[in-house]
Amino acid sequence: MRKWTHIGIVGAGTMGGGIAQVAAEAGCQVTLVDASEEALTRHESTLKATMDKLVAKGRRTQVQAEATLGNITRTPNLDKLRNADVVVEAIVESLEAKQKLFQTLEKVISQECVLATNTSSLSVTGVASACGHPERVIGLHFFNPAPLMGLVEVIPALQTDKTLGPHAVDTMTSWGKFPALVQDTPGFIVNRVARPFYSEAIRILEEGLASVEDIDASMKALGFRMGPFELMDLIGHDVNYAVTSTVHAAFFGDPRYRPSHTQRQLVAANWLGRKRGRGFYAYNSEGQHNATGQVVDGVGQRILTMLMNEAADAVFWQVASPEAIDTAMQKGVNYPKGLLAWLDERGAQDVVAEIDALHMRYGEERYRCSPLLRDMVRTGARFF
Numbered sequence: 001m002r003k004w005t006h007i008g009i010v011g012a013g014t015m016g017g018g019i020a021q022v023a024a025e026a027g028c029q030v031t032l033v034d035a036s037e038e039a040l041t042r043h044e045s046t047l048k049a050t051m052d053k054l055v056a057k058g059r060r061t062q063v064q065a066e067a068t069l070g071n072i073t074r075t076p077n078l079d080k081l082r083n084a085d086v087v088v089e090a091i092v093e094s095l096e097a098k099q100k101l102f103q104t105l106e107k108v109i110s111q112e113c114v115l116a117t118n119t120s121s122l123s124v125t126g127v128a129s130a131c132g133h134p135e136r137v138i139g140l141h142f143f144n145p146a147p148l149m150g151l152v153e154v155i156p157a158l159q160t161d162k163t164l165g166p167h168a169v170d171t172m173t174s175w176g177k178f179p180a181l182v183q184d185t186p187g188f189i190v191n192r193v194a195r196p197f198y199s200e201a202i203r204i205l206e207e208g209l210a211s212v213e214d215i216d217a218s219m220k221a222l223g224f225r226m227g228p229f230e231l232m233d234l235i236g237h238d239v240n241y242a243v244t245s246t247v248h249a250a251f252f253g254d255p256r257y258r259p260s261h262t263q264r265q266l267v268a269a270n271w272l273g274r275k276r277g278r279g280f281y282a283y284n285s286e287g288q289h290n291a292t293g294q295v296v297d298g299v300g301q302r303i304l305t306m307l308m309n310e311a312a313d314a315v316f317w318q319v320a321s322p323e324a325i326d327t328a329m330q331k332g333v334n335y336p337k338g339l340l341a342w343l344d345e346r347g348a349q350d351v352v353a354e355i356d357a358l359h360m361r362y363g364e365e366r367y368r369c370s371p372l373l374r375d376m377v378r379t380g381a382r383f384f
Helices: 014-025 037-056 062-070 095-105 124-128 164-174 195-206 212-220 228-235 237-250 261-268 299-316 322-333 339-346 348-362 371-379
Strands: 006-010 029-033 072-075 086-089 114-117 137-142 151-156 178-181
Touching (some): 037 072, 137 164, 151 164, 195 212, 195 237, 212 228, 237 261, 299 322, 299 339, 322 339
Parallel strands (some): 029 072
16 A cells, blocks of 8 residues: 555645644645635645744744645645545535545545545444445544644544555554544544543533532542533533534434433523633633632542443443553543553452442443443453
């Protein structure tokens, strides 16, 4: 499989533009395509300003900045991707739109060219199904902002050539990223394993066990950079609620991923978080809130237990390796430790005991313990 040196990117928005910068800084020739000349012009000026700031701060030399800028060509014409080694789409999160784009691209690109989707929630297998050569389709899920976030989830479709996944992993590593190879299952790694960070926090709030401020304080006391409510406000409740709903539907209504009425109400009220000035917190004109909370005993531990159980279950169902899962959670969402290494420190027996206690109290399927954790308790096994 040939080396990726000419990278095509379709979509010059925040994500596409960020991926273009990553590839250009890795020394690749990049062709950035967008139907909007305005979007292309905006990307050019934004990247120039970014490079100037990096040079001023001493993080890039002037030569490096000029090389990055010179490595990117912008055009509204898809025909300019004719000689690309790989084309990454970063367009709207719509299965139909991505399928249609790939069908169009197959009429332009060479037989050897790889088609990569940056989807965060759609089935890569579903995207590939519309292609004449689905074996060349793969998921490359970068995290926003792409130049700063280390993780790239590498997702082969069911139809993907078996050599393409390892080749993509090697390429992302050469670009300075931390790739995590993952099966094409709902939510991949991060959007699956991270769900309890949000859902269990909301559940604790709805039960009246702790306030928004206290739950956030409890999680930050464990080393998380942001509490779940601060993070949901930052992501935007429209986005976070949509991802939860998508994962829940994709798992055929599994109660572990059920969306919350509380967050649905925030979306209905257009209290979408920091970008609207109101979410779980009220924000000033600078996007800050002044609320503080106190650590509540057991709150952080309960959320962490649910996260560990979800990570272990992802291993049980062979979604990804323990190494890939811990890499994803640290490099994709800045967790203070890999959840499975953290679980090893704490001990599987303690995690199982807390999950079982929650299940005993509530009698709900959302609190079912991963079979893998029970096996580990019985055999004394560890993840690492």
